[in-house]
Amino acid sequence: MSDNTDDIELRLLLDAIFRKYHYDFRGYSMASIKRRLLHAREKFGCGTFSLLQDKVLHDPTVMPELLTYLTVQVSELFRDPAYFRGIRQHVAPFLKTYPSIKVWVAGCSGGEELYSLAILFREEGLESRTMFYATDINPKALRRAEAGVYELDRLAAFTENHQLSGGKSSLSDYYTAAYGGAVFDKTLRKRVVFSDHSLVSDTVFAEVQLISCRNVLIYFDRELQDRAIGLFADSLSRQGFLGLGAKENLRFSRHADRFIEFSKEDRIYQKRGAS
Numbered sequence: 001m002s003d004n005t006d007d008i009e010l011r012l013l014l015d016a017i018f019r020k021y022h023y024d025f026r027g028y029s030m031a032s033i034k035r036r037l038l039h040a041r042e043k044f045g046c047g048t049f050s051l052l053q054d055k056v057l058h059d060p061t062v063m064p065e066l067l068t069y070l071t072v073q074v075s076e077l078f079r080d081p082a083y084f085r086g087i088r089q090h091v092a093p094f095l096k097t098y099p100s101i102k103v104w105v106a107g108c109s110g111g112e113e114l115y116s117l118a119i120l121f122r123e124e125g126l127e128s129r130t131m132f133y134a135t136d137i138n139p140k141a142l143r144r145a146e147a148g149v150y151e152l153d154r155l156a157a158f159t160e161n162h163q164l165s166g167g168k169s170s171l172s173d174y175y176t177a178a179y180g181g182a183v184f185d186k187t188l189r190k191r192v193v194f195s196d197h198s199l200v201s202d203t204v205f206a207e208v209q210l211i212s213c214r215n216v217l218i219y220f221d222r223e224l225q226d227r228a229i230g231l232f233a234d235s236l237s238r239q240g241f242l243g244l245g246a247k248e249n250l251r252f253s254r255h256a257d258r259f260i261e262f263s264k265e266d267r268i269y270q271k272r273g274a275s
C-alpha cells in the first residue's frame with residue numbers, strides 16, 4: 001500500500017480497531033479491506049478514515065455495524081456443489097471407517113456451509129457419530145447460523161445445489177416454511193457447537209478429522225493464510241481432510257508439504273500420516 005494520507009489513516013484505523021476491540025484486520029488483503037471501509041466511511045458520513053476512527057473509538061454502537069462491512073458474508077447451501085460431491089464420494093467413505101468424527105467449519109458465516117455438511121452427513125449415515133464445530137468472528141453471523149432460518153427466495157438455488165451435489169433426498173425434507181422463511185430442522189444442529197474463533201489470533205481448539213474452510217482465506221494476505229493453514233495442519237488428526245474453496249489452494253504455503261492433494265479439482269487435501 002502506498003503512503004498517501006488515506007492509506008496512513010486506514011492503517012491507523014485498523015490499529016485502533018485491534019487495540020480497542022481485538023479484531024485484527026491488519027493482515028487482510030488491503031485492496032479489499034480498503035474498498036469495504038470506503039463504503040463504511042460513506043455510510044457513517046465521515047470524510048476521512050480518521051473521522052471514522054474517532055467514531056469507532058468513542059461510539060460503542062459503531063464497531064458491530066462496521067464488522068458487517070469488514071467481513072464478507074456471501075454464502076449458499078451446497079455452494080459449489082462439486083465440492084460437496086467430492087466430500088460425499090471421496091471423503092465420506094474414508095470417514096465411515098472411523099468410530100467418531102469431528103468436523104470444523106471455519107468461517108461458517110450464517111451457517112449455510114454447516115447445514116450443507118450436516119445434511120450430507122445425515123444422508124451418508126455419518127451424523128450420529130459426528131460432532132460439528134462452527135466458528136466465525138462475526139457474532140451476528142453466528143446467531144444466524146444458530147437460528148438456521150433462510151429467506152424463501154433462496155430455496156430454489158439451494159435445492160438445485162443440493163441435487164447437483166448428489167443429494168439423496170429432497171431438500172424440503174430438512175426445513176419447514178414458517179414466519180416468511182425456511183426454518184431448518186433443529187435436529188440438524190443437535191450435534192453442533194457454535195463458537196467465536198478467529199483464524200488470525202486464536203489457537204487450535206480440537207483435534208478434528210475434517211476442516212471445511214472455504215472463501216475465507218481469499219481475504220487474507222499470504223502471511224495470514226500461512227498462519228491459518230498451519231493452524232489447520234495442527235488441528236487435524238493424522239490423515240484428516242482439509243477442504244478449501246475453489247479460489248484457494250496450498251501451493252504457495254510453507255505448510256504445503258504437510259498435506260497431499262487428495263482431490264485436486266475439489267481442493268480437498270489430506271494431512272500426511274506422519275507430521
Ligand SMILES: C[S@@+](CC[C@H](N)C(=O)[O-])C[C@H]1O[C@@H](n2cnc3c(N)ncnc32)[C@H](O)[C@@H]1O
Nearest residue numbers: 071072074075107109137138198199200214215
Ligand atoms: C464469504 S464468507 C464464507 C462463508 C462460507 N464458508 C462459504 O464458503 O460459503 C467469509 C466468512 O469468514 C469470516 N471470517 C473473516 N475473518 C475471519 C477470521 N479471522 N476468522 C474466522 N472467520 C473469519 C467472515 O465473518 C465470514 O463469515
